[in-house]
Amino acid sequence: MSAGVVRLEVVTDSAKPTLMVVDGHSLAYRAFFALPVENFTTKDNQHTNAIYGFLSMLVNLIKAEQPTHLAIAFDTSRHSFRTDEYPEYKATRSETPSEFRGQIPLLQDCLAAMSIPVLTKEGIEADDILATLAAQGSAQGFDVLVVSGDRDTIQLVNDQVTLLYPNVQGVSQLKRYDPVAVQERYGVRPEQYPDIAALVGETSDNLPGVPKVGEKTAVKWLTQFGTLDELLERSGEIKGVVGGNLRDHIEDVRRNRKLNRLLQDVELPLGPTDLETRPIDAQAVRDIFARLEFRTLLPRVFEAVGEDAPEEEHVATVALPDVAELAAEGLATWLKAATGDVAVEVTTAGGLPQRVGLAHGDDLVELSWSPQVQAALADWLASDAPKIFHDAKSQVKALHTAGMRVGGLAYDTNLAGWLLRPSYPDKTLADLVDRYLGEKLPEADPTQLVPETEGASPAQLAWFTARVATSLRTDVPESVDRVLREIELPTLITLADMELAGVAVSHEILSGFSQELGERAGRIAEESFAIIEREVNLGSPKQLQEVLFEQLELPKTRKTKTGYSTDAAVLADLQESHPHPFLDLLLQHREATKLRQIIESLDTAIRADHRIHTTYVQTGSQTGRLSSTDPNLQNIPVRTEESRRIRSAFQVGERYETLLTADYSQIEMRIMAHLSGDEGLIEAFNSGEDLHRFVGARVFGVEPEEVSSAMRTKVKAMSYGLVYGLSAFGLSKQLRIEQSEAKQLMMEYFARFGAVRDYLRASVLAAKEVGYTETIFGRRRPFPDLVSPNRVLRENAERAALNAPIQGSAADIMKIALFRIHSDLLDEGLASRVLLQIHDELVVEVAPGEWDATERIVRDRMGGAAELSVPLDVQVGRGGDWNEAAH
DNA sequence: CAAAACACGTA
DNA sequence: CGTACGTGTTTTGG
Known part of the structure; x- marks a missing residue:
């Protein structure tokens, strides 16, 4: 036996072997609905919720029931002998989602790796296979466990055959049906259940039953007449409307009964004795689970079959290449030898480079920053020599601050990971190392002053980055790779410069306005307290609900999770239907305090250079837009005259002449x-x-x-x-x-x-x-x-x-215009620079004498960013502050 | 003390 | 029962 193969040994107390037969299709389908797909999607977008849910249930079952013999049956298609007989059978079922169907072959691969036989037969449903095996098994002296989510299998239950049936929700709980349990639940013996079902009908199979007849009536009749045949024979004795209904639908009942009888004589390639549990192929299971990104399931599989999980690859022990410490002198030689991609990791301190790690294959070097190192690095850094980063923007900013430009930006694993899965927050390199390499990035424990485990060094981080990039490159489709190279990477360089530039904001204007609003809010609060004759926290929705709906007895509004909404739209509605001075004051108070809060956060963000430097999060949206944080400069108020005073505080900086705003219309x-x-x-x-x-x-x-x-x-x-x-x-x-x-x-x-x-x-x-x-x-x-x-x-x-596609295409167009403007301004030696991007608007700081050239570049590049069947209209404004420039 | 809920600003 | 974001405050829950 090879080292990776584990015997699936089963020990049972009784001498009787246990045969477990499972309806794979119906249980996987239940799992598909029960588990949220967003938690079960692999990096290449393969859904795995049905597979995971089914295997999880199966593992629990094996552990609990310890079957000696096991098989899983699947349907082959919708088509079966039943649809031949009655074309409407199951015709109302909506098509099985392709996301589910796609999981079945993979599930069968998993079962193959676990050496569990999969049985299918053309034109035969899984339940018929279960019925056949159950019949053969009980005849051959097995205890039989039937696991199915289809009620028709109730008919199989007898003293040898027990049904495990999922509860309403999910597949985690299975209810055991032996003859006694069936009698308790349905009021009839198991073999009579199909008679009940034939009378009642089965909506999900599109088998109509007798109108007005439910379980209760059906049971009553069967108890009264003994058998279905007898009942149909003597249907004339049933009085009333239901009696008539029964007589009118006798043929339906006969058809239903015919269709819900499970075949017990299907010819199968394997019989019960062939289904003895066999050793699982540990390596194969590991491989397919890795592909499906199942981590916790692996040990559970081995535990269920009574074995220790095989040694995992100890990711922590993956040997990291040695790192050579270089001096400036050695760097030139090293760089000359390093042809092709070089991964770079620059650590920074106080916005300046501190150490540099470089990785070229397994050749890792590191340097501490010094003027000599900078001199030795500068030309290579600015050259087209291809460089790979993880989250280059912050590093590029430090390098730009040190006076170095970065050329040859060939890949950014942060951006690539986002482009591939924009909805998944793979924020850090460690996330990507885990996801794409299946390894663990060594990280120092931040809670320890003197960490026991050493984090990866800069060169080692670069090494991981290069390997993640290699993996990503095989995953990223061509069209997405083009977006990365032709839109995102040039945009990254531009954003680095925009963030460094910042925008000049007047503290005087802001603080004056803030004080004014503070006083106003205070007055409004006082006034409103007088009206309601008590003091509440106007910022607390909870307290406001008390005032509005209990004290003032205003009508209840839109429900929220915790009560009733007090948002502006709701208050405006209320004001119209039940005018009350408190409502108006509350709205005014909200407005004043909201504005004040925005102003305060802006004011505290002003740095020593009198400018605000936001951070653009390039991976911050699912559509391709940028987002802006610390502070967010993409949601500065504009709608009301008063709020626009905030924009007046955003002003042209020293040594510049004016601000230019340009926005795309519609x-x-x-x-x-x-x-x-x-x-x-x-x-x-x-x-x-x-x-x-x-x-x-x-x-x-x-x-x-x-x-x-x-x-x-x-x-x-x-x-x-x-x-x-x-x-x-x-x-x-x-x-x-x-x-x-x-x-x-x-x-x-x-x-x-x-x-x-x-x-x-x-x-x-x-x-x-x-x-x-x-x-x-x-x-x-x-x-x-x-x-x-x-x-x-x-x-x-x-x-x-x-x-x-609409929002995303707009974002693409704006990004293309943005980096081209940035690049043109630099190429033409202009000092004018782009400061802000607000989705469809740019704010540019124009140097003295550069208005015409800047406006030309902005108009050309924005208007020409894409060839559409309609023109891209660009509106340009000019002024000393943002508000003025917007007109 | 961190997370959730609510409210609200922008494109 | 309208997409995409970020931030501040209050409340909640451990």
Whole structure:
């Protein structure tokens, strides 16, 4: 016996062997619904929830029941002798999701590795195989355990045969049915159960029964008449409506009974004695579990068969290559010899480089930062020599700060990991090492002052990064790899410079405004306390609920998890139906304190250079957008006149002349026009007419100049809502109109712009097929939930999938424009620089005398970032502060 | 003390 | 029952 093979030995107390036969299909299907798919998806998007759930249950069963003989039966297809007989059989069942079907072959691979026989037969259902084996087994003196989620198997139960049937939820709990338990639960002997089922019918199999007859009536009749035949014979004796129903449906009952009888004489290649449990192939199990990313299941499998888990590869003992400490002199030679990819890890301190680790294959070197090292490194770093990083941006920033440019950025494992799985937060290199190498990155225990375990050194981190990159490169599809190389990596360099530049913000303006708002909030609070004659914390939804719904006895609003909502929309509704001075004051208080809070957080973020340096998280969204943190500069208020005073505090910096803002107008609608090819919408953008006026004219059948502002508001909401998968319900709510009117509006809209609806439908359908959406440039976003049996999950996924290519393409376009602008400004030797990106807007700081050149670059690059069937319209503004520049 | 819930700002 | 984000406050739960 080879070292990796373990005997599956079974010890039972009784001399009688135990045969366990399992309906693989029905139990895996239950597991599929019971386990959330998001927790069971591998890195290449293979769903494993059904496999995991089934194996988990099986392992528990083997452990508990200790069968000496074991087999799993599967259906081959929907088609069977029953569908031949009665084509409507199971016809109402919705198609099995492809995500489930795809798991069956893999599950069978697992079973093969575990040396468990899998039985199937063309035209025969799994339950017939179970029935046959159960009959043969009990005849041959086995104790038989039938495991199935199909109620028809109840008929198999007798003194030798016990059924294990899953409880309503999931597969973790199995209920044991022996003849006594069946009698208790159903009121009849097991062999009579099919008679009951024939009378009652089986909705899930599309077998209608006798109307108005449920379990209770069926049991009563059978007890009364003894057998089904007798009952049907003497159906005339049954009185009333049900008696008539029975007589009218006798043929249905006979058919049902015929179909639900399980075959006990199927010809099978293996009989019970052939199913003796055999040694499992430890290596094969390990391999397939690794592929399915099952970690906890492996030891459980071995435990269940009474063996210790075989030695795991001790990841911690994977030998790390030695690291050579280099001095500046040795570096040039080393770099010259290192052809091809070199992985780099720069540790930083105080925003400057500290140590540098380099990995070229297993050749690892490290250096401490010094002017000599910098001099020896600079040319290579700026050159096209390919370099691989994990999360390059922070390292690039430190290098830029030290006065070095980074060229040849060939790969970033952080970005690649995100592009492959944008919804999974593989934040750190350690996460990726675990996921893609199956190893553990040595990390120092941060809780220990003097760590017992040494963390990986910079060169070793670079070594891991290079190996993760190799693995990722085999996983990342070509189109996604292009997004990485042609969009994300150039964007990374640009973002590094934007973050370093920061934006000048006036503390004076902010603190003055903050004080003003603070005083106002105080006054409002006082006033509102006077009205309700007590003091509450206006920031506490819980206390507000007391005041609003108990003290003031206002009508209860939208429910939340913990009570009733007090959000602004709800308060505005309340104010309309039940005007109360407290409501108005509360809204004003919210507004003032919210603004003040934003101002305060901005103020504390101003650094010594009088500028705010946000951090753009390039992997921060699932669609391809950037996000901004510490502080978030992408949600600075703009909607009200007063809130725009905050934007006035964002000012042109010293030695610069003015701010330039540039934004895409209606970029998402333009992308919709392009993707859908809708001629009306394309014409709208080419006509030069105001978009919503044009659309309004078409929808309402009037001349553009006759479009009223109410009409314009409606089509505008409709147009924007489209991009988000808005429903008639949502539209009616937003516009405060009747649902019927909203429905009508949507009808009219699609009557004129039908290609838009066609595109949106086709796009979601295509995503359902392939499992992901794709932007114009090839960025992908997986959507496993599109085939979820859970309606809420599925519909959420549908809306997100509808939006993803549109929002994502817009993000791609903006990124392309952004790095090209950045690169043009540098190439032309201009000092002007991009400071902020707010999804469809850029803020640029323009140096004296550079306005014309900068504006030209910005307009050209934004307008020319993509060739669509409609023009990309760019609005440019100029001013000394952000608010002024926006006009 | 950390996490959840709520509310609200932007595109 | 409208997509994508981040942040602050209060409340909750261990």
